[in-house]
Each structure stands twice: as C-alpha cells, then as structure tokens.
Amino acid sequence: MDADLIVQILFAAIKTGTPLLFIALGEVICEKSGVLNLGQEGMMLMGAVVGFLAAYGSGNMGFGILAAMAMGSIMSLIFAVLVLHIGANQVATGLALTIFGTGLSAFIGADFVGQTIQGFQPIAIPLLSDIPYVGRILFSHDILVYFSFFMTALLVYVVNKTRIGLTLKAVGENPHAANAIGIKVLRVRYLSVMFGGAMAGTAGAYMSLVYTPMWVEGMTAGRGWIALALVVFASWRVGRIMLGAYLFGLASIMHLVLQGLGWSISPNLLAMLPYVATVLVMVIIGADHFKEKLLAPRSLGKPFNPRNMA
Amino acid sequence: MKFKSLLVGLGLLAGASAALAEDPLKVGFVYVGPVGDLGWSYEHDLGRKGLEEFFGDKVETTFVENVPEGADAERVITQLAKAGNDLIFTTSFGFMNPTIKVAKRFPNVTFEHATGYKRSKNVGTYVLRTYEGRYVSGTAAGMMTKTDTIGYIGSFPIPEVIRDINSTFMAAKSVNPNVKMKIVWVNSWYDPGKETDAANALMDQGVDVLIQHTDSPAPLIAAEKRGLRAIGQASDMSQFAPEAHMFSVRDNWSPYYINIAKAVMEKTWAPKDYWGGFSDEILTIESINPNLPEAVKAKINSTFAAIKSGELKPFTGPIKDNKGNLVVAAGHSLTDVELAQVNWYVEGITDEIPH
Numbered sequence: 001m002d003a004d005l006i007v008q009i010l011f012a013a014i015k016t017g018t019p020l021l022f023i024a025l026g027e028v029i030c031e032k033s034g035v036l037n038l039g040q041e042g043m044m045l046m047g048a049v050v051g052f053l054a055a056y057g058s059g060n061m062g063f064g065i066l067a068a069m070a071m072g073s074i075m076s077l078i079f080a081v082l083v084l085h086i087g088a089n090q091v092a093t094g095l096a097l098t099i100f101g102t103g104l105s106a107f108i109g110a111d112f113v114g115q116t117i118q119g120f121q122p123i124a125i126p127l128l129s130d131i132p133y134v135g136r137i138l139f140s141h142d143i144l145v146y147f148s149f150f151m152t153a154l155l156v157y158v159v160n161k162t163r164i165g166l167t168l169k170a171v172g173e174n175p176h177a178a179n180a181i182g183i184k185v186l187r188v189r190y191l192s193v194m195f196g197g198a199m200a201g202t203a204g205a206y207m208s209l210v211y212t213p214m215w216v217e218g219m220t221a222g223r224g225w226i227a228l229a230l231v232v233f234a235s236w237r238v239g240r241i242m243l244g245a246y247l248f249g250l251a252s253i254m255h256l257v258l259q260g261l262g263w264s265i266s267p268n269l270l271a272m273l274p275y276v277a278t279v280l281v282m283v284i285i286g287a288d289h290f291k292e293k294l295l296a297p298r299s300l301g302k303p304f305n306p307r308n309m310a
Numbered sequence: 311m312k313f314k315s316l317l318v319g320l321g322l323l324a325g326a327s328a329a330l331a332e333d334p335l336k337v338g339f340v341y342v343g344p345v346g347d348l349g350w351s352y353e354h355d356l357g358r359k360g361l362e363e364f365f366g367d368k369v370e371t372t373f374v375e376n377v378p379e380g381a382d383a384e385r386v387i388t389q390l391a392k393a394g395n396d397l398i399f400t401t402s403f404g405f406m407n408p409t410i411k412v413a414k415r416f417p418n419v420t421f422e423h424a425t426g427y428k429r430s431k432n433v434g435t436y437v438l439r440t441y442e443g444r445y446v447s448g449t450a451a452g453m454m455t456k457t458d459t460i461g462y463i464g465s466f467p468i469p470e471v472i473r474d475i476n477s478t479f480m481a482a483k484s485v486n487p488n489v490k491m492k493i494v495w496v497n498s499w500y501d502p503g504k505e506t507d508a509a510n511a512l513m514d515q516g517v518d519v520l521i522q523h524t525d526s527p528a529p530l531i532a533a534e535k536r537g538l539r540a541i542g543q544a545s546d547m548s549q550f551a552p553e554a555h556m557f558s559v560r561d562n563w564s565p566y567y568i569n570i571a572k573a574v575m576e577k578t579w580a581p582k583d584y585w586g587g588f589s590d591e592i593l594t595i596e597s598i599n600p601n602l603p604e605a606v607k608a609k610i611n612s613t614f615a616a617i618k619s620g621e622l623k624p625f626t627g628p629i630k631d632n633k634g635n636l637v638v639a640a641g642h643s644l645t646d647v648e649l650a651q652v653n654w655y656v657e658g659i660t661d662e663i664p665h
Contacts, residue, residue, distance in 0.1 A: 111346075116550060212506050212528050256511040259495060262661060
C-alpha cells in the first residue's frame with residue numbers, strides 16, 4: 001500500500017461515513033432528550049425517495065435536499081405524536097416506523113427505479129485542498145460532506161457550551177427535575193425528535209443524490225441500524241460520533257479494498273455487524289449500570305407524563 | 311381436459327391455430343431484480359414484451375420482480391403455477407432449487423430456468439454464452455488500459471461468473487501480455503451502493519477499465535466521474551456514461567421466449583439445455599462508443615465476427631489453471647457440459663476463488 005492508495009481509502013471512508021454521520025448526529029440529539037427512535041432506517045428511506053423525486057422533478061438538487069429533510073421531519077413527527085403524546089412504547093413504535101418507511105418508500109419510488117440524475121459535483125476548497133494528503137482526504141468533497149462537518153461542529157458547540165444544550169441534557173437525564181424548574185419537557189423532546197428526522201432525511205438524500213445518484217428500493221441497506229450502534233459506540237458524545245462514523249465507513253469499504261489487493265475476508269461477517277450492534281444497544285438500554293458507565297441519558301426510552309407527577 | 315384437446319384438434323383441422331387464440335397461453339416470469347434495473351431483469355422484461363408483441367392475444371403474461379433468491383422464490387413460483395400459468399420462466403441462478411421443487415408439484419406446468427444446470431421432466435434450462443461477450447470485453451479492455459490493470463466486479467462465485475472472469479482475462483492477455491486483473495466480489499446481483507464502492511476501490515488501486523458482472527449502471531457512473539472506462543452489462547448502458555462507456559454486451563431474450571412459447575403451444579416442448587450466444591443473436595454488442603480509437607473499434611468488430619462464425623472459441627486448449635494444472639488439452643474446445651463446470655481460474659489470475 002502506497003501513500004496514494006491510503007489517501008484514496010481515507011477519502012472513500014469519509015464519503016461512506018457521511019450518511020452515517022448525518023443520521024447518528026440526529027439520533028444522538030434525539031436520545032439526549034431521552035427518546036429512543038429506532039425508525040432511522042424508515043425515515044432515511046423516505047428521505048432518499050422524496051429527495052430523489054424532488055430533485056428529479058425540479059432539476060434542483062438543493063430543493064431535493066430540503067424536501068428530504070422535510071419528509072424526515074414529517075416521519076419523525078408521526079413517531080413523536082405516538083410516543084410523546086399517546087405514550088406508545090418507543091421501541092415498538094420505532095420499529096413500526098422503519099417497516100412503514102421501507103414499504104412506503106418502495107411504493108412511492110416504484111416508477112422511478114433506474115432513473116438517474118446528475119449528482120452533486122465535488123468542490124475543492126481553495127488553499128485547504130492544496131495541503132498535501134489532508135487536503136485530498138478532507139477538502140475535495142461535495143457540498144453535503146462539508147455540511148456534515150459544519151453540523152458536527154455546530155452540535156458540539158450547542159450541546160456542550162450553550163443553554164440549549166444544558167436544557168436538552170436536563171430533559172434527558174431527569175425530566176421531572178427539568179419540568180420542576182419550568183422546562184417544557186415535551187416541547188424539547190418534540191423538537192429533538194424532529195431534528196433527528198430531518199438529519200435522517202438528509203442522510204437519505206445523501207444516498208440517493210450523491211452517493212449513488214439514483215433511487216433503488218431499500219438502498220440505505222441497514223445504515224440506520226449502524227447509526228444506532230454508533231451512538232452507543234460514541235457514548236452519546238457528539239464529537240466522537242464523527243470518529244465512529246468514519247471508522248464504520250472504513251470498515252464497510254475495507255473488505256472491497258482488501259479483495260482488490262488480493263486478500264480475502266468473508267463479507268458475510270461484515271454484513272452481520274449492524275445487527276450485532278443493534279442487539280448490543282438493546283442490552284445496554286436494558287441494563288442500568290451500563291448506562292452509568294457509558295454516559296447514556298438516564299431517562300432514555302422512558303416516557304414522561306407531566307400529569308403523573310405527584 | 312380431454313374435451314378441450316379434442317376441440318383443439320378440431321380447430322387445428324379447421325384452420326391452423328385459430329382455436330388456440332381463444333385460450334391464451336399463460337406465461338409467468340420471475341425476476342431477481344426490479345424491471346427498472348436497466349440491466350439483467352430489464353432485458354428479461356423486454357423479452358417478455360417481445361413475446362406479447364409476437365403472439366398478440368394468444369399469450370397472457372405476468373411477472374413478479376425483485377424476488378429474493380431463497381425461500382421466498384419458492385412461494386412466488388408456486389403462486390404463479392397456482393394462478394394457472396402454463397409456462398414459467400425463472401430468470402436467476404438462485405431460483406434453481408425452488409424451480410425444481412415447485413415443478414415436481416405441478417407436472418402439467420412447463421418451467422424454464424435461466425443459467426442453471428438442473429433439469430427434470432418439465433424443467434428446461436437456458437444459458438447465455440456471456441463468456442463470448444466477455445471475450446470481446448476483455449479484448450477491448452486489454453487494448454484500452456494504460457495502467458495494464460483491469461477490474462472485474464463479481465456478484466457471486468458461481469460457474470457462470472468464474473467462466474466469464476477467465477474468458478475476460480484470456481482475451482485481455484491475448485492483446486496485452488502485461489495485463490493484470492483485480493477482482494472484487496460484492497455478493498449481490500444488484501446493489502448500486504456496493505457496486506459504486508467496489509468500482510471506486512478498484513479504481514483507487516490503479517484499475518482504469520471496469521468490467522462488471524452485476525446489473526446496475528452504478529460502476530459506469532463511477533467510471534464516468536473519474537474519467538476512466540467501463541463496459542455495459544446486460545443492456546445498453548451508454549446513456550449513463552457518455553464518455554466512459556465503451557460498448558455494452560446486451561442480452562436479447564425475446565427470440566428464445568418466442569421459440570419456447572411456440573413449442574409449448576404446439577406440444578413439442580421437451581426439457582433441453584439451451585446455450586445461446588452471438589450466433590443466435592441472443593447476445594449482441596451494442597452502442598460502440600465513437601470516442602474509442604479506430605484500432606480498438608475494428609478489433610471489437612473482428613473479435614465479435616470471429617466468435618459469431620465459430621472461428622474463435624474462447625475456451626480452446628491448451629489452457630492451464632493458476633495452479634499450473636493443464637485444464638483444457640491442446641486442440642480441445644470445452645463442450646457445454648464442461649463449460650458449466652468451470653471452477654478454476656486461468657493462469658495469470660493471482661486471486662483464489664472464494665468459497
């Protein structure tokens with residue numbers, strides 16, 4: 001392996017990790033507010049199909065991304081109403097959302113399978129992209145990748161340094177205490193869930209507009225599940241999610257790279273990864289002492305009903 | 311049933327096949343991908359449409375797309391048989407065992423399975439000589455590569471794919487003794503995301519001509535983005551990569567589907583192992599890109615003509631495998647039965663066949 005190849009592999013890892021980064025950033029905010037949404041895959045697929053249709057119909061890529069974000073938020077709003085208002089079980093509702101989104105997206109997109117659009121062209125950032133190695137790896141991507149950099153930085157700042165971040169954490173750690181000091185717990189949770197939906201929609205749009213500029217049924221191929229595992233991997237710290245996303249991105253292209261170099265690893269083993277990780281998430285959510293260690297929001301997955309306060 | 315065939319007999323006496331028109335032949339198709347894949351399943355569906363066009367209301371066709379290879383396939387094939395189809399085409403290698411199983415339960419239905427090797431009383435098989443197309447692809451790729459490295463995106467390590475990999479490499483080697491080939495398996499027939507990753511991984515490693523044994527145009531799109539070259543698979547994929555596209559090897563199924571439907575109508579059908587290629591025009595070369603050098607264009611045409619006339623048979627010995635064993639004796643050309651069992655890589659391919 002020479003330096004050029006390593007640069008290419010890292011470049012590809014960032015591209016592959018970007019949809020994971022978007023969706024995991026959304027999920028971590030959602031989980032920090034204490035809500036577990038397993039509907040990532042469904043929201044992402046809906047975002048992918050609606051984003052594709054909007055961009056295909058209008059010829060405007062930006063419009064495609066906005067439509068995907070809106071669609072993701074609408075999907076998550078359905079989820080939010082069910083779990084926050086009606087008090088439905090979060091795990092079951094999230095799974096239902098995934099199945100619903102998978103089916104509906106296939107139905108909506110059926111007539112558009114195989115159509116292609118001209119995806120985003122990469123933009124090399126002046127000066128920065130001239131830095132040897134690093135410039136090629138980090139600063140010669142398309143605009144959505146830069147947007148993911150920006151969102152990561154923004155969220156690190158907001159969560160750790162601002163009043164909004166504090167409010168979010170208070171709601172996720174102890175909703176009753178937050179309620180007592182006058183924070184509108186449900187409103188914070190609604191907004192967090194919908195932010196998660198918008199990011200999942202963006203991740204979907206990245207798949208159908210940038211990564212492979214076409215729509216195919218089930219094209220997200222389990223990335224929503226990987227994102228759930230990523231949040232645990234990052235122990236709910238926003239900055240670490242970026243690292244995790246690129247690591248998972250690297251893992252998912254590495255077996256292809258190694259095959260080309262003449263190695264052989266069973267791709268079936270790698271295909272299992274997201275599901276193993278999902279099981280892990282469920283275990284951790286079930287066990288309280290794990291949560292302490294991993295800094296999971298203490299009220300994660302637990303419903304909050306202000307009227308039940310004694 | 312007897313009364314019906316009596317009527318048919320009378321009808322035939324009265325005037326050819328007029329009586330058949332009243333009772334259309336029902337034909338079902340099972341596709342592994344979406345008809346919109348613009349590759350393998352898309353071409354089978356064009357074949358189905360060609361069948362309808364040819365026979366008009368004497369046939370009635372239905373299809374089920376996106377059928378996973380496995381237990382689900384058995385359910386879908388059973389459903390088609392139960393729905394009264396007289397003839398069912400199952401169009402992917404992985405439908406082999408389900409087809410044989412269902413055929414046993416519906417002895418009056420005729421089944422035709424693409425690319426498999428198991429037959430029975432009511433199951434015939436049909437195979438494309440895709441290796442003929444690969445030989446043309448390999449020849450052109452060998453001439454076009456500047457890095458002396460061509461890439462092959464494989465689906466599953468089944469005999470058809472192994473055969474085609476060998477054919478591609480032997481052809482490339484015949485025009486470029488220094489050529490190397492990198493092979494990447496994506497374990498899917500249709501996964502544009504995976505195919506893009508594989509294409510990029512290959513191009514990162516110096517591959518400048520891509521050949522794909524998967525069905526989406528994603529590798530062509532990836533090659534176009536990087537200013538490199540690729541060859542279209544199963545259907546004419548020129549629209550996806552105006553610059554990168556060299557030519558497409560197209561599957562043209564309708565002549566076969568028409569022949570089989572005719573045989574079933576006339577009750578002359580028998581289970582056969584059909585192999586179709588350039589000479590039957592079941593396989594064709596489409597849309598040779600005008601931007602190719604003249605010498606390459608000429609070589610594509612002459613290689614195509616030589617295979618079509620039977621003058622060039624890609625698997626003619628002496629051929630050694632990559633472990634040094636003589637697998638095809640000098641002067642011998644592999645028979646169809648032997649072609650179906652190719653499970654070695656030719657000399658010069660440095661990989662191992664995954665299991």
